[in-house]
Amino acid sequence: MMTTTESRRTGPLLPQPRGLLSVGVLSALRDGRQPLPLHGDVAQAEPYGDDLHLALYLLYELHYRGFHGVDDDREWDARLLHLRQALENRFLTALRADSLAGRSVEEVFDELLVESTDHANSVSHYLQHEGELWQIREYAALRSLYHLKEADPHVWVIPRLQGRAKAAMVAVEYDEFGAGRAENVHAQLFADLMHDLQLNATYGHYLDAAPAEVLATVNVMSLFGLHRALRGALVGHFACVEVTSSPGSFRLARAIRRTGAGPAAERFYAEHVEADAVHEQVVRRDVVGGLLADEPGLAADVAFGADATTFLEERLSAFVLHAWRRNSSALRAPLLLVPQAEDAPDITGSGGRW
Numbered sequence: 001m002m003t004t005t006e007s008r009r010t011g012p013l014l015p016q017p018r019g020l021l022s023v024g025v026l027s028a029l030r031d032g033r034q035p036l037p038l039h040g041d042v043a044q045a046e047p048y049g050d051d052l053h054l055a056l057y058l059l060y061e062l063h064y065r066g067f068h069g070v071d072d073d074r075e076w077d078a079r080l081l082h083l084r085q086a087l088e089n090r091f092l093t094a095l096r097a098d099s100l101a102g103r104s105v106e107e108v109f110d111e112l113l114v115e116s117t118d119h120a121n122s123v124s125h126y127l128q129h130e131g132e133l134w135q136i137r138e139y140a141a142l143r144s145l146y147h148l149k150e151a152d153p154h155v156w157v158i159p160r161l162q163g164r165a166k167a168a169m170v171a172v173e174y175d176e177f178g179a180g181r182a183e184n185v186h187a188q189l190f191a192d193l194m195h196d197l198q199l200n201a202t203y204g205h206y207l208d209a210a211p212a213e214v215l216a217t218v219n220v221m222s223l224f225g226l227h228r229a230l231r232g233a234l235v236g237h238f239a240c241v242e243v244t245s246s247p248g249s250f251r252l253a254r255a256i257r258r259t260g261a262g263p264a265a266e267r268f269y270a271e272h273v274e275a276d277a278v279h280e281q282v283v284r285r286d287v288v289g290g291l292l293a294d295e296p297g298l299a300a301d302v303a304f305g306a307d308a309t310t311f312l313e314e315r316l317s318a319f320v321l322h323a324w325r326r327n328s329s330a331l332r333a334p335l336l337l338v339p340q341a342e343d344a345p346d347i348t349g350s351g352g353r354w
Helices: 006-010 020-031 039-044 050-061 072-076 078-098 105-112 123-129 133-147 163-176 186-196 212-225 228-259 263-294 296-325
Strands: none
Touching: 020 039, 020 050, 020 078, 039 078, 050 078, 050 212, 072 078, 078 212, 078 296, 105 228, 105 263, 105 296, 123 133, 123 228, 123 296, 133 186, 133 212, 133 228, 133 296, 163 228, 163 263, 186 263, 212 228, 212 296, 228 263, 228 296, 263 296
């Protein structure tokens, strides 16, 4: 058996548990001797709840950077994989039941291409017109769980594509990863944004502060990415993100500018306005179109992936805006600002907590 302790030294710290499932996973990750939750426990868990999604997030992160104090070998622990499957099934079953069904790929993306005139559930519209700097900071902290590994989950689909779809997917991902320049990697641009906002840019730092609504939007990418059978759903997710990103990023860039959050913060969203406007065309025509030309039977999965993404994003938006409109925090823990002179952007995962 391969043994290594690299993540024991460099990974982010393990978070606090949120219930029976996450207590069991955390205990297993720390020493490997504690009994894991039973399938009956999973079956009774709320499929969009804090406990299930923290447990699932912990297990997925073993495939990314791991955690401080947890051996890298745990990534392929058979007991943990067995539990992960049960958690995934609970989540996926709920997603299939709650997402729109029976629509064609064309119907799904025709709808996404037309912006709704109802802005009541839009975080980007809210931040553009009335958001305050503290709310922009909260939004950045929430989104950091994905943006500090931006595009990573989507890479898993590349070896599962061929021809036109593969070539186009690689071209888009090449831009996401900075087109060969480390300082332009989108994850690094987001770390720079966090620095402008006086946030801690350490990978995974705000996990304890993130509610289940955030974790679900991150977990769904790993769920789709780690399963070859869900490759169509991952392409649908990716296409949904690219189609909707540019207008939202334009509004967020204006919100950043209006509140004086800083040039690096504005640059992140300005970069996405231009890049994703181009990516949207390539993804719809060549990634989605190429995949369905090769595997037309995946059309329903592509539509599901896009609709599941929309469903989870709308849940998150409703949660965040409900808190903000009551002048309350959307986070589970308060933000402590980091003096800029003492905190350089760090996406290596080596830093500590607030």
